[in-house]
Amino acid sequence: AERVRISGPAIFSLSLAAVAAYAVVAALAWPLKAGLFPLVMGIPLLALALVQLGLDLRDAGEPAEAAPQRSRRRSETAGRRTLATFAWMAAFIVLVLLLGFPIAVPLFVFCYLSMQSRAGWGLSIALAAAAWGFFHVVFERLLHFPFEAGLLLIGGGS
Numbered sequence: 001a002e003r004v005r006i007s008g009p010a011i012f013s014l015s016l017a018a019v020a021a022y023a024v025v026a027a028l029a030w031p032l033k034a035g036l037f038p039l040v041m042g043i044p045l046l047a048l049a050l051v052q053l054g055l056d057l058r059d060a061g062e063p064a065e066a067a068p069q070r071s072r073r074r075s076e077t078a079g080r081r082t083l084a085t086f087a088w089m090a091a092f093i094v095l096v097l098l099l100g101f102p103i104a105v106p107l108f109v110f111c112y113l114s115m116q117s118r119a120g121w122g123l124s125i126a127l128a129a130a131a132w133g134f135f136h137v138v139f140e141r142l143l144h145f146p147f148e149a150g151l152l153l154i155g156g157g158s
Contacts, residue, residue, distance in 0.1 A: 006057070007059070009052075009056045009059075010056035013050075013052045013053035013056050014053055016045070016049040016052075017046055017049035017050050017053060020042045020043075020049055021042075021046055023038045023041075023042040024038065024039060024042040024043055027039045036143065040138075084116070088112060088116065091111075092108045095107060095108055095150075096150070097151060098152045099150035099152060099153065100147055100149050100150035100153060101135070101147045102132075102135065102136065102140065102147055103150065103153075105131055105132065106129065106132035107128070109124075109127055109128045109131040110124050110127075110128035113127055
């Protein structure tokens with residue numbers, strides 16, 4: 001009988017999936033406006049956490065001699081990836097501050113896809129437009145959620 005070893009990343013993925021599942025189940029009992037945000041965030045998070053858990057469990061079952069080489073490859077780029085992630089998060093926060101959410105969301109999606117993931121222009125524009133459409137329809141039309149104008153746009157209307 002082969003012993004199954006559960007790694008730290010697998011435990012983290014399982015914990016994240018459990019938190020997301022709780023948020024989704026709890027939000028189902030709330031009114032639509034109150035539960036929409038946890039559902040929109042929780043369902044994809046749950047799905048992605050479960051996929052990552054599967055990958056983590058698969059990696060835990062690989063032969064012991066392959067693990068050090070894989071670990072070395074991961075640690076070589078981990079610092080750069082972490083720095084890039086924080087830079088993108090900071091850029092999004094700055095965009096929201098300067099332009100407001102309705103403009104920042106599609107602009108960020110376009111920039112991230114075209115620059116970081118190197119998606120083609122057509123795909124980047126299409127997904128940015130889809131993000132804008134979703135954001136506009138759900139938060140502005142259906143929920144009538146008031147968004148503040150960005151700092152660059154506040155003085156332009158008076």
